[in-house]
Amino acid sequence: MNTKQLDSTYIANTYARFALNLVRGKGSLVWDENGKEYIDLSTGIAVNTFGIADEMWAAAVTEQLGTLQHMSNLYYTNPCAKLAQMLCDKTGMKKVFFSNSGAEANECAIKVARKYAADKKGKDHYHIITLENSFHGRTITTLAATGQAVFHEDFTPLTEGFLYAKANDFTAVKALTEQHKCAAIMMEVVQGEGGVMPLDKDFVSAVAALCAEQDILLITDEVQVGNGRSGMLYGYMNYGITPDIVTTAKGLAGGLPLGATMLGDKVQDTLTPGSHGSTFGGNPVCCAGALNILSRLDEATLAGVRERSAYIFDALNGAPGVVRVSGLGLMIGIKTEKDAADVIGRCMEQGVLVIKAKDKVRLLPALNIPMETLKKAIAVLKSACAE
Ligand SMILES: Cc1ncc(COP(=O)(O)O)c(C=O)c1O
Structure with missing residues (x-):
């Protein structure tokens, strides 16, 4: 049996999992079993503070x-x-x-x-x-x-x-x-x-x-x-x-x-x-x-969180297909014109992992996500909202 079959046979049926088997990661990048790369804006639901397998x-x-x-x-x-x-x-x-x-x-x-x-x-x-x-x-x-x-x-x-x-x-x-x-x-x-x-x-x-x-x-x-x-x-x-x-x-x-x-x-x-x-x-x-x-988690790191947050708010506020952006720091909810599940699916196809909170798309990136990586991911999200 593969992972998915083992999981559905032996694990209690409490999670509606995405069809994605993740095998390794580094920082804000994660790879699935087929070697496809994703930018992770979910951090295991706000857990991986400095991303995956952070060296220190x-x-x-x-x-x-x-x-x-x-x-x-x-x-x-x-x-x-x-x-x-x-x-x-x-x-x-x-x-x-x-x-x-x-x-x-x-x-x-x-x-x-x-x-x-x-x-x-x-x-x-x-x-x-x-x-x-x-x-x-x-x-x-x-x-x-x-x-x-x-x-x-x-x-x-x-x-x-x-x-x-x-x-x-x-x-x-x-x-x-x-x-x-x-x-x-x-x-x-x-x-x-x-x-x-x-x-x-x-x-x-x-x-x-x-x-x-x-x-x-x-x-x-x-x-x-x-x-x-x-x-x-x-x-x-x-x-x-x-x-x-x-x-x-x-x-x-x-x-x-x-x-x-x-x-x-x-x-x-x-x-x-x-x-x-x-x-x-x-x-x-x-x-x-x-x-x-x-x-x-010193002042420089916290200032970096605020800077990344401001970038996301600026990029998404008023963007096509975005109704409203809410949140604080790097805990952000986006009400989209399209169904949130649809936006999340499109992002995943394009190599970006975001999750849901109620009827919103939720972003919880690593606090130290490199700015260039964040920009790439937000561009994908914006096009998923607008398409
Ligand atoms: C605000 C808040 N409190 C409590 C919990 C429960 O935490 P845990 O799943 O670690 O028990 C969560 C989990 O999402 C949460 O967001």
Whole structure:
């Protein structure tokens, strides 16, 4: 059997895969089994921060792989301790819990919020407000946090206590905090799976002020927008707010599974021994990868993200067949006149990989994609929209 046959015979049927078997890559280029080359503007859905098989990242990961790959959280290991320090130094957060994915990072945030509120205000303060059109993961609890009914079907009953407000509707958020005893408000400052929609600055500031005033925790889900993708190290930094909890995963370790839940002042001591844990969380190899990525997310890299972003917005805004361009940094959604799937298919034929978010074409290129490569890919995308 070939790969496709093996996959459809033995792998659970949860993914509508593109008819493409990818075998190797380098930077922002990737090749299929027939040797056809593609420019990758998807980075494994915002994971391969500096592209595929980046040399510095691979060297850091390989060195750790040959030194100590895992020993469990029963013992101290240096890469996760150093990574936690680097995350705290760069964000001002106080402590970090490591896990393996975005959903787990959010699960931890939800547990911390519920425990903080229970300790401080009582066990009935368990409600968590999230936004309509949000996406927070696929475990039963993070599905409950996800404000899209389509993901809930077939899996009820979900974890109780989640309330949904319309994005950018501060009155709706405030009303929920008055009607229910709330532990936290959780949001993506740029809704990724919801169609690459940045939240309004006024709304985010008003929610942050409300949270501070009511001692309701503010959680920003930075699983997709975090780690430099927004043009700032974390998405919330574009909004001038200080969340109580920041969750991230995806691009943090540049292609290895690692989730992080960063805990601010108020909640730094909420978790206690035995209250949470993970076998693989903080794995030395993943943390070595993340140390390499995070140490390179400096001002020059972030300026490069903003420059590439401006180029894409300028090139696509008003282009034939393009209705609207939304997003922040290198997380961009394009509403096209043609069906998004059609544009994505045409791009693939022409050797460019882009993906979908709701009814939009979504771009998530590597933060260091060479400008010439980006220009070539955008030219292909523009002609796919216009044809
Ligand atoms: C904002 C956001 N939160 C959480 C998740 C879930 O992350 P994971 O698939 O690593 O569990 C995603 C995944 O797309 C996401 O975009």
